Amino acid sequence: MCRKPKPGLRPVEELASRAAKRSLINDLLLSLLLTLIAILFSPTFQHMAISALCGIVLIAVLYAAQRKAHTSRTSIELGKMFVRDRERIAQGLVRNLEIAAAQDNEARSYELMREIAVLIRSDHIRKLQIFLLQSIMLRKDMELELEPLLLESFDPELAAYIGELTKIKRELIKDRTFKYVIKHEQQIRAMKDGEDILVGVAGAAVRMKRYVLAYASFIARYARKLPKDRFLRLYRIVMENPDSNWGALQAETSRIYEEKYQWDADFQQLKPRSTIHDV
Template structure:
């Protein structure tokens, strides 16, 4: 009877595992859902702190510093690593833990999988223990054989179940890990930011900026964006750099961001899109009050002529700065407007037509460029 009881326990354990697997297949978490869960946790307003930083991070003297491409994994959480010694977290590619100094950093996915495998091992050991107890309390050879066969079948089925559920269980464990250790992760990211600020204050601006970018893959807020923008002001920007603008857009006016947009208009105008143009037009008065504000606005207007849609949306803005555009950008604007007479351009069409006649109407080179066209 006792042996039968143990066999029933084995049967129930096996059935429960497979039923959970079959019922849970439709609720299996994907990598994208795990990523979303982490980003939602980290970007909640409550509980966040700002690192101590110096508002004068950027150097008054710009330095040539080629920025390498940021390694972007498919999912942001893949950047997160955990120290197996002190259980602290980081997204920086430092060789050792910033808290304990040990070189024991591992990917967070590794940590979650390790916990799942430990749980699976315990399940197998429990099944084996029940099997041994069934054999121990067996009466006669027949019951021993039944216990052995039943135990072996249960272990085999459990092992097969574990193979099928390792990946989804790991994703589930990742979400639990993020929820359970949210404050530790936030503390680790704050430590990362403090380290980046310290590195920047030591004039290692390139390394500092790259650290900020690493943190920004997980945490998106205006404070980190401002730190990145301030560091960018330390560099001589070039078109071959891995620059970005959309992820750095702020919800309020900041002269550093306006200056950065002005720099991009010179070296990489294709990065200036809807959000940047909306920002510039929204804070036009504030930008005009800046030392180089007028050139920033002219640069933004010059970038807008890349697309007919931008010219149409920001026609009034374009009308204010059309007369100040460089020749190549103005001729591009003229081509856009003259090539689409059906579009309602408002006063912009009249202004551009008049300026063209006054400045370039008798210029053979301008006529040739209009016919040939220019790259944008």
């Protein structure tokens, strides 16, 4: 599915498209001029005809090639505009953001903040984005992101946002996020709902075997509090790959199984390894 252009960026893209068309017209005019010069300086009528024919072919080929390359040419022009007018564009977006904020339109404010973040990359902008995200009701169908928002330092709002994503879009939790959470594990644990966030991140890690292997020690610390469906997946991954280096996770998984799920019917029949998908 193609992503629709952001409303605030559409006029800029239209300007870039017009610039690309002007470039095409300039190229065609240059080709026409060269053709006319060739005709003008042709010594015979035969040479004039050949020059005219070659010019027509050149213009036709150039036009067809330029039409096919219009999208990439527009992207190039858009990049030039951002470089040339970056500050002016950012100032305009900031003004729009101020208007949206004054109208208490958090969703629109977040979209504008994302557009500003394209032009200005800083932790301050990221923190504002996270703050806005925490002020709106997040839904699974929203166009959310995480990795572009990750900070070097610990931020409780970011940790809370990660916790929300573990509930509605755990597929956004990837290596950089796992490393961020592990790096700031103690600060997150000290938060009001910190342990729930850490358990949620551990649950997101059991989506894939490679995550379980890479972050086995972290998962082992929170495996006991995983919801049944996440622990069932963890149990299957670990038990069906006994030769992998699970460290303490293998023993912890076995203990939890024996204490809580030994007689649970869902744990009695392991699925073949090929049926384990990213969920």
